[in-house]
Amino acid sequence: MSIAVLGAGAFGTALALSLAREGHEICIWARDAATVDAINSDRRAPRLPGIPLPEAISASTDIATVARAGTLLLAVPMQSLHAVLTRIESPLAGQRLVACCKGVDLQELTGPTGVIAHAKPQAIPAILTGPSFADDIARNLPTALTLACRDEAAGTALQQQLSTGALRLYRTTDTSGAELGGALKNVIAIACGACIGEGLGDSARAALMTRGFAEMTRLAAKLGARPETLAGLSGLGDLALTCTSELSRNYRFGLSLGKHERFDPSLTVEGVKTAEAVSRLAAKLGIELPICAMVHEVGGGGTSVSEAITYLLNRPLKEE
Numbered sequence: 001m002s003i004a005v006l007g008a009g010a011f012g013t014a015l016a017l018s019l020a021r022e023g024h025e026i027c028i029w030a031r032d033a034a035t036v037d038a039i040n041s042d043r044r045a046p047r048l049p050g051i052p053l054p055e056a057i058s059a060s061t062d063i064a065t066v067a068r069a070g071t072l073l074l075a076v077p078m079q080s081l082h083a084v085l086t087r088i089e090s091p092l093a094g095q096r097l098v099a100c101c102k103g104v105d106l107q108e109l110t111g112p113t114g115v116i117a118h119a120k121p122q123a124i125p126a127i128l129t130g131p132s133f134a135d136d137i138a139r140n141l142p143t144a145l146t147l148a149c150r151d152e153a154a155g156t157a158l159q160q161q162l163s164t165g166a167l168r169l170y171r172t173t174d175t176s177g178a179e180l181g182g183a184l185k186n187v188i189a190i191a192c193g194a195c196i197g198e199g200l201g202d203s204a205r206a207a208l209m210t211r212g213f214a215e216m217t218r219l220a221a222k223l224g225a226r227p228e229t230l231a232g233l234s235g236l237g238d239l240a241l242t243c244t245s246e247l248s249r250n251y252r253f254g255l256s257l258g259k260h261e262r263f264d265p266s267l268t269v270e271g272v273k274t275a276e277a278v279s280r281l282a283a284k285l286g287i288e289l290p291i292c293a294m295v296h297e298v299g300g301g302g303t304s305v306s307e308a309i310t311y312l313l314n315r316p317l318k319e320e
């Protein structure tokens with residue numbers, strides 16, 4: 001079954017590279033002609049500078065044609081997923097739609113597989129998520145990710161199809177747990193970056209990571225996800241990577257908040273809108289996610305990092 005990628009950003013291109021190394025011909029859909037030209041003529045991807053692209057990778061602005069592939073990797077930012085899917089007229093019946101984005105949609109308050117299920121009910125939704133920087137995958141460094149698909153047979157086929165010599169995929173049917181882990185770790189990474197940027201130290205960061213993980217598992221449990229999924233690559237694994245590495249844009253955005261520095265607005269930082277979406281979701285479900293709420297407040301400019309920390313430290317004492 002053929003594979004195509006929607007979205008010519010860093011992650012989509014990195015996945016295309018990894019699959020091209022295994023012998024697949026991959027076409028990438030990009031919304032702008034300049035990106036298509038850079039890929040087809042210059043053999044380079046604007047969001048992955050310095051990495052040459054093989055001939056097996058091509059690009060096109062014709063989404064209807066690209067979307068005919070049996071397996072579609074959806075590598076656009078979370079808040080644009082719905083709009084991209086509705087650009088495609090076909091119902092994509094029986095095609096495997098693998099979300100490669102991390103977040104919660106602000107309109108629907110669901111993760112990417114929920115957005116896929118609403119927009120293309122006849123397709124098979126799946127998600128590929130976990131600890132991986134696009135640059136590492138593009139350079140063929142060893143990486144392990146979670147492939148989640150409720151349809152066990154389709155999940156097994158996708159695991160086989162998308163695993164490579166360096167990219168090892170673990171399979172689950174718990175799409176909800178996989179996507180919530182990937183979405184919330186970005187919010188906690190912003191909190192950790194802000195904490196380090198503000199000069200509050202590594203102990204404070206460890207506290208935020210641990211209590212942030214408690215928020216991730218609380219929301220996931222409320223939505224019927226399995227705790228072991230949150231403890232796996234897509235949850236704890238990605239939390240560990242993103243909260244401790246300056247290669248993460250979410251972490252760096254948090255650093256800039258703590259240091260009161262400007263941040264490049266053209267960079268994709270999924271955690272800001274996800275913090276807003278999960279804060280709304282928490283209110284709807286009647287649960288508390290105080291770190292996520294503070295990231296939403298600080299990200300929106302309503303509260304300073306030091307006020308947020310004071311708030312978190314002064315909450316009522318409780319059992320762990």
Ligand SMILES: NC(=O)C1=CN([C@@H]2O[C@H](COP(=O)(O)OP(=O)(O)OC[C@H]3O[C@@H](n4cnc5c(N)ncnc54)[C@H](O)[C@@H]3O)[C@@H](O)[C@H]2O)C=CC1
Binds near residue numbers: 008
């Ligand atoms: N970069 C990384 O290391 C990783 C990224 N991801 C996830 O992949 C997703 C995409 O991120 P990146 O590739 O890093 O972002 P990016 O900023 O490198 O690229 C985003 C791409 O989407 C396109 N795009 C943006 N809005 C669009 C719209 N409305 N319609 C069509 N195309 C649109 C942009 O033109 C760009 O080509 C995010 O959800 C991110 O969390 C996941 C794992 C690793």
Ligand SMILES: O=C(CO)COP(=O)(O)O
Binds near residue numbers: 131186247268
């Ligand atoms: O999701 C990622 C690593 O797993 C990439 O993190 P950033 O989006 O914060 O750069």
